[in-house]
Amino acid sequence: MTFGPGSHQSPMGAPQQYPSTASHANSAPTSLTPPAYGAPVGYGTLPAYAAPAPQSAVPQLPVPTVKGRHTAVWLWVILGFLLLLVAAYMLLGIGSTGAVVGMILALVPLAIVVTAALLIDRWEPEPRSLVLFALGWGGIAAVAISLIVGIAVAFALPPTAEADALMTVIEAPIVEELAKGLGLLILVVMGKRAFDGPVDGIVYAMLIAAGFAFTENIQYFGQALADGVDSLTLTFFLRGIMSPFAHAMFTAVTGFCVGLAVRQGNRGNVVGMFLLGWVGAACLHALWNGSAVFGDLLALYFAIQVPLFILFIVGIILLLREESKLTRMRLSDYAAAGWFTPQEVNMLATRPGRRAALAWASSLGSGRGREMKQFIVDATELAAVRQRAISGRDPQAGADEWVLLNRTVADRQALLAR
Known part of the structure; x- marks a missing residue:
C-alpha cells in the first residue's frame, strides 16, 4: 500500500474514513468517548472518562508533574x-x-x-x-x-x-x-x-x-x-x-x-x-x-569480542521487538474501550505502520508529518504509563493516563482538522 502526495488513503483506518474531517464522524470511535469500563486482569478498575472537549478547547497538555522524570x-x-x-x-x-x-x-x-x-x-x-x-x-x-x-x-x-x-x-x-x-x-x-x-x-x-x-x-x-x-x-x-x-x-x-x-x-x-x-x-x-x-589481543578480539558484539546486537533487536509487542498489547486495551481503532493500534505499535503513517502524513504537507510524529510519541508514552500502572509501581499513572488520552485525542484532531 502506498500513500502518494494526493492520496487519501491513511494507515489509521479505511481510505473512505481518513483523512477527511467531514468523514471522520463515520470512523470508530466517533467522539473518542469510551464508555465506563474495566481494564484487563491485573490493572484494576479504570474510571469512566468524559467526552473530550472540541478540538479548539483540547490543549496539548503536559504530563501533570515532572517528579520522577527529571534529575534533581x-x-x-x-x-x-x-x-x-x-x-x-x-x-x-x-x-x-x-x-x-x-x-x-x-x-x-x-x-x-x-x-x-x-x-x-x-x-x-x-x-x-x-x-x-x-x-x-x-x-x-x-x-x-x-x-x-x-x-x-x-x-x-x-x-x-x-x-x-x-x-x-x-x-x-x-x-x-x-x-x-x-x-x-x-x-x-x-x-x-x-x-x-x-x-x-x-x-x-x-x-x-x-x-x-x-x-x-x-x-x-x-x-x-x-x-x-x-x-x-x-x-x-x-x-x-x-x-x-x-x-x-x-x-x-x-x-x-x-x-x-x-x-x-x-x-x-x-x-x-x-x-x-x-x-x-x-x-x-x-x-x-x-x-x-x-x-594475543587481536586473536581474542575476533574469537571472543566480535561474537559478543553480535550477540549484543541480536539481543537488542529481540528486546525492541518485545517492546513493540508490549506497546501493541497496552494500546489494544484502549482500543477495546474505544479510544483507538484496531488500524490505529497497528499503525502506532509497529515499525512498518509508523513508517507508512509518517510517509502519508508528510505527503500532505502543512506540518502534518510533525503532528503524526507527536501522535505516535504520545500514544507510545500512554502505553508505557499503562504498563507502569499494571505493575503497580507508579501511583501517579492514573493522572498521566488521563492527560495522555486527551493529548492523543488532540493529536488526532490536529491531523484531521485541515
Missing part, C-alpha cells in the same frame, strides 16, 4: 564539583595540549556510541534531562570514583608489574562497573516514571558507558600523544575504531538486569538484579582487559 538540581551541583576535580587531574597528568587533542579524538567513539543508543531509544524516547545526566554521570562521577579508588589501591600495592596486572584485570573492572552501575540506580530513583524496562536500562547504561569511555579516552589519547604520533594512531585505532562499544557492552549487562527488575515492578529485586548485572559486567570487562594483558 543537587545532583548537577555534585557533577559540577567532580568535573573540576577530574579536569584538574587530566591537566596535571597529560597537559593542556594532550587534553585538547585527546578530547577531539575522543569525540569520535563518543558520537558512535551515543548515536547507537539514541537509535535504540527511538521507540519510546527517554527524557532529555535523564539522558544528559546518564552521560554526565559516566563521564564525570564514575570516572572520579574510579580514579579515587584506583589511586588508593595503587598506594596500597607495591609498584610491580604483577600489581599493575592485578589492578588492570581485577580492580579496574570491579570498581569501574560498580561506579557506572551506581548511576543506573540513581536513574531508577530519579527517573522512576520514565525508566520502564530492559531497553531503557540498556540505553541508560550505554550512555553512562559512553561518557565514561569519553573521559578515559582523553587520558589514553593524551598519554599516547606524548609517546609520538605512531603511538597515538595505534591507540586511537584500538580504542576508537575497534572497540568503541566495549564499555557499552559491559555496562549494558547491568542495565538489562536493572531494567528487567523495574519492568517486573518489584523494587526489592532491583538491588539484587543490580548486583547480578554488576558481576556479569565486571566479568566481561575483566575478560577484555585480561586479553590485552595476558593474551
